[in-house]
Amino acid sequence: MCKQTNYSKYQKRVIKFLNDLLGTDTPFSYERAKNNHLKVLIDGVPKPIYTGSTPSDCKSINNFMAEVKRELKASKLESEEVLKPAKVKLTDFIKQSNDKLIQSSVKSLRTRITTLKSQEETLVLETKSIESVSTKRVEVVKHAISYALQARKQGAYIKAKEMSEIEKTVITHLNFMLPNMAYYAELLDSKTKYQEKQEEQITKSALVEENVLCNNVVQLEDKAAKELIQDSEPMAKTKTPQQPVSTMMKTTSKSSDSATDLMAMSANNRVSLLRNLTKAQALLLIEDINQAMAANREEDIEAVVNLIRNKDLPLEAIISRMEAA
Numbered sequence: 001m002c003k004q005t006n007y008s009k010y011q012k013r014v015i016k017f018l019n020d021l022l023g024t025d026t027p028f029s030y031e032r033a034k035n036n037h038l039k040v041l042i043d044g045v046p047k048p049i050y051t052g053s054t055p056s057d058c059k060s061i062n063n064f065m066a067e068v069k070r071e072l073k074a075s076k077l078e079s080e081e082v083l084k085p086a087k088v089k090l091t092d093f094i095k096q097s098n099d100k101l102i103q104s105s106v107k108s109l110r111t112r113i114t115t116l117k118s119q120e121e122t123l124v125l126e127t128k129s130i131e132s133v134s135t136k137r138v139e140v141v142k143h144a145i146s147y148a149l150q151a152r153k154q155g156a157y158i159k160a161k162e163m164s165e166i167e168k169t170v171i172t173h174l175n176f177m178l179p180n181m182a183y184y185a186e187l188l189d190s191k192t193k194y195q196e197k198q199e200e201q202i203t204k205s206a207l208v209e210e211n212v213l214c215n216n217v218v219q220l221e222d223k224a225a226k227e228l229i230q231d232s233e234p235m236a237k238t239k240t241p242q243q244p245v246s247t248m249m250k251t252t253s254k255s256s257d258s259a260t261d262l263m264a265m266s267a268n269n270r271v272s273l274l275r276n277l278t279k280a281q282a283l284l285l286i287e288d289i290n291q292a293m294a295a296n297r298e299e300d301i302e303a304v305v306n307l308i309r310n311k312d313l314p315l316e317a318i319i320s321r322m323e324a325a
Contacts, residue, residue, distance in 0.1 A: 008053045011038045013061055018042075021068065024102040024169055027176035029110070043176050045071045098158070102166055104148040106173045109140070113177050116140060120178065125191055130184045137178070141170045 007015070015030060018040065022028055027043040036053040049071065051064045109116070120133055145166060149158075158166070262270060277285065308318070 007032070007038070010052070010054055010061070014038055014040075014051055014064060017061070017065060018068070019103065019107075021065075024099050024106075024173075026072075027173040029113070029177040040068075041176075042068070042071070044075045046075065047071075094162075098162060098166055101145065101148055101152070101158075102169050102173075104151065105141070105144040105166075105170045108144050108147065109170070109174055110177065116174075117178060120184065121187060124184045124188055128188060128192075130181050130188065133181065133184060137171060137174055138167075141167055141174060145170060 015038075018028055018030070022042070028041060030038055030040045033039045033050065038051045038053070040049045040051070042049070049064075049068060052060065057063075120136060123132055123136060124130055145163075262273070265273070274282070274285075307313075308315070
């Protein structure tokens, strides 16, 4: 429910009329419809009552008041005291003060209906129970009454029994403005079903991913086995007349310059020779080259370290010279 500052001047007159007419005995609520008309719900009236935002007819407020009274009379909830509000006696100061307190509390709650509804929905979903809604509403009503007591300038002392009646009346108004327990039960049930369905989908997705992973592992194992079988076949079966690299690598023990001989070839001949390798052999050759380069780098580093030690050269001078270069 919106604040009254969001309503038109005519709609504010309607709200004031409802407050004066219904008082604290009959709960009611109001909200703006999609066409900016004011939708009014009155406890006991079977259908909502609508009124415009800025009607051109000057008698619109009178027509609306007459319609409200007819509906109340038809529903047998309206009495002569409500149709013609009885004059408050000067001696009935306590009842007048209590009614004013109830109206102030209900008015403050109406401006927070949207927030209260959202808080109750969150509470129901977190606790997964609708029993906490009643306790929450009692706390909200007590807080609203306490705030209204602090805001009023003067008033008679309120006994415990009178305070209980005031809280009961305000809770009746609040229960009419907020959703009933059936709404929250349906919300909780739909949320639970949604979570169960989502968990089921997650479980199915996990099973599918596991099956795909297993299939990929099996395929990789089969591929690796095929490559091992291909590696074990004699390289003599290749159609290329050039000497296979695997045979050249086997003769490394006989000729230590086989790698140098390979690099002495032209680029085209070297590529043609390396094309005879399988994927596994090519990867193994690349790994061996990387290991050889790493070993050479470690050997070079060790040689430089020994040279520094033998020459007794200061590291600071070497570092500064390298930075200057």
